[in-house]
Amino acid sequence: MAYYYPEPSHTFSEYLLIPGYSDAECIPSNVSLRTPLVKYRRGEEPPLSMNIPLVSAVMQSVSDDRMAIALAREGGVSFLYGSQPIGQQAEMVRRVKRYKAGFVPSDSNIRPDQTLRDILNLKERLGHSTIAVTDDGTGTGKLLGLVTSRDYRVSRMSGEERVSEFMTPMEKLITAPEGTSLKDANDIIWDHKLNALPIVTGEGRLSSFVFRKDYDQHKENPNELLDSQKRYVVGAGVGTRDYEERIPALVEAGADVLCIDSSEGFTQWQSRTLAWVRGRYGDEVKIGAGNVVDRDGFRFLAEAGADFVKVGIGGGSICITRETKGIGRGQATAVIEVARARDEYFEETGIYVPVCSDGGIVLDYHITLALAMGCDFCMLGRYFSRFDESPTDKVLVGGSYMKEYWGEGSARARNWQRYDLGGDRKLSFVEGVDCYVPYAGPLHDNVTTTLSKVRSTMCNCGALSIPELQRKAKLTLVSATSIVEGGAHDVIVKDQNTNR
Numbered sequence: 001m002a003y004y005y006p007e008p009s010h011t012f013s014e015y016l017l018i019p020g021y022s023d024a025e026c027i028p029s030n031v032s033l034r035t036p037l038v039k040y041r042r043g044e045e046p047p048l049s050m051n052i053p054l055v056s057a058v059m060q061s062v063s064d065d066r067m068a069i070a071l072a073r074e075g076g077v078s079f080l081y082g083s084q085p086i087g088q089q090a091e092m093v094r095r096v097k098r099y100k101a102g103f104v105p106s107d108s109n110i111r112p113d114q115t116l117r118d119i120l121n122l123k124e125r126l127g128h129s130t131i132a133v134t135d136d137g138t139g140t141g142k143l144l145g146l147v148t149s150r151d152y153r154v155s156r157m158s159g160e161e162r163v164s165e166f167m168t169p170m171e172k173l174i175t176a177p178e179g180t181s182l183k184d185a186n187d188i189i190w191d192h193k194l195n196a197l198p199i200v201t202g203e204g205r206l207s208s209f210v211f212r213k214d215y216d217q218h219k220e221n222p223n224e225l226l227d228s229q230k231r232y233v234v235g236a237g238v239g240t241r242d243y244e245e246r247i248p249a250l251v252e253a254g255a256d257v258l259c260i261d262s263s264e265g266f267t268q269w270q271s272r273t274l275a276w277v278r279g280r281y282g283d284e285v286k287i288g289a290g291n292v293v294d295r296d297g298f299r300f301l302a303e304a305g306a307d308f309v310k311v312g313i314g315g316g317s318i319c320i321t322r323e324t325k326g327i328g329r330g331q332a333t334a335v336i337e338v339a340r341a342r343d344e345y346f347e348e349t350g351i352y353v354p355v356c357s358d359g360g361i362v363l364d365y366h367i368t369l370a371l372a373m374g375c376d377f378c379m380l381g382r383y384f385s386r387f388d389e390s391p392t393d394k395v396l397v398g399g400s401y402m403k404e405y406w407g408e409g410s411a412r413a414r415n416w417q418r419y420d421l422g423g424d425r426k427l428s429f430v431e432g433v434d435c436y437v438p439y440a441g442p443l444h445d446n447v448t449t450t451l452s453k454v455r456s457t458m459c460n461c462g463a464l465s466i467p468e469l470q471r472k473a474k475l476t477l478v479s480a481t482s483i484v485e486g487g488a489h490d491v492i493v494k495d496q497n498t499n500r
């Protein structure tokens with residue numbers, strides 16, 4: 001006979017934290033959000049930790065190199081999506097690793113024989129007002145000049161003028177040679193009152209730009225997550241099919257951590273993949289696995305050698321796995337059970353395997369709840385997809401800006417394989433949807449707000465660190481009626497957007 005769980009499974013919105021005693025030292029600025037990313041032995045330091053408990057989802061519409069740089073700058077990690085050709089994913093890893101904080105490869109470039117109209121189109125499409133003029137129109141061509149909005153006057157020009165006629169030519173530009181330090185670049189910017197300083201190779205090719213605003217941003221990010229060579233830390237998603245080719249390519253490109261990405265991870269496919277990694281690289285390559293939703297799934301993956309275990313089936317905002325296949329579990333219940341299994345495993349073996357709560361974070365406080373319930377960090381898709389740095393287009397829908405967001409199990413995401421690998425495997429059914437999410441601006445501003453809420457709630461619980469929150473948190477299930485009471489009620493709210 002089938003096994004029936006005695007209790008229904010619950011999700012985050014059904015829980016609240018009960019405040020605990022906080023002393024005068026318990027203020028948000030004293031809270032540390034540092035958390036382990038991969039497993040470690042009792043009494044030892046984790047080989048890889050994060051400064052904030054957030055990772056971005058292994059999804060086409062969420063995690064590319066731009067997102068990875070923006071999130072590592074805040075102290076978290078992106079897992080670059082694996083649903084793309086191996087070489088392309090490895091190149092994304094390389095771009096993150098090559099990125100020198102403050103030195104930005106130029107993505108708005110034009111040839112001198114193009115026109116003002118082309119400049120305006122480029123500006124509209126990419127939103128950058130500094131455009132490099134290079135001989136071949138690429139970001140690494142020979143630098144011939146720059147165009148900024150100070151170089152043209154749309155109202156007095158026809159649009160057909162050639163770029164070479166109105167650009168600021170090379171001989172009038174201030175540039176700096178490759179190898180210039182960020183500090184020196186910044187001094188040049190200040191001395192000459194520049195907005196952007198082109199960095200140029202010995203052969204006169206454009207290497208990157210240093211922007212005034214980026215330098216300030218760099219200084220503002222004490223949490224940034226760097227490897228031993230001061231490069232940003234980056235993760236990458238892998239599957240259980242082509243791992244023998246994909247993993248070596250990602251490792252060679254410099255990926256710091258991998259994650260087997262699957263909606264259901266309690267499988268021999270995953271243990272085989274983990275065994276292959278351990279056989280080839282020992283413990284040197286870090287790889288998480290998942291997803292699971294119970295103790296058995298956790299133990300299976302921990303024993304198979306996973307560096308962290310990811311939890312969650314069907315709770316993702318774009319996920320229809322529960323509707324399509326009838327599998328899954330309320331995310332809170334899943335995290336609570338798996339975190340207990342993690343503690344039990346730690347007691348038994350002395351090995352701490354971090355747990356990641358994946359999907360279903362809707363409101364910022366859900367992150368605090370997930371941490372209190374025992375996870376070490378959260379993976380978010382929808383949340384990050386709304387920001388400037390996500391790979392998708394910003395579009396105007398019904399008068400409001402939206403970003404596109406689609407599930408990895410949607411037809412849209414899966415098509416890459418059918419097209420790019422030349423296969424003709426039929427999509428039997430989809431497990432995800434293609435949708436819009438409201439555009440929310442820069443990642444930095446949003447993450448700052450979200451984490452200030454997390455820190456503040458932690459102080460309400462008397463906790464200055466995530467482990468302390470896990471020890472001290474008192475959680476209560478709430479009735480359906482009190483959930484209604486939790487939002488604004490019995491009033492007419494003026495502006496929904498400013499009240500969250």
Ligand code: RVP
Pocket residue numbers: 057058059312315316317318319320321358359360361379380381382383406407408409410431432433
């Ligand atoms: P959310 O943050 O709620 O948007 O959820 C993101 C998570 O949803 C991902 O990390 C992944 O586990 C899951 N996902 C991604 N694609 C799909 C799907 O198409 N069903 N689900």
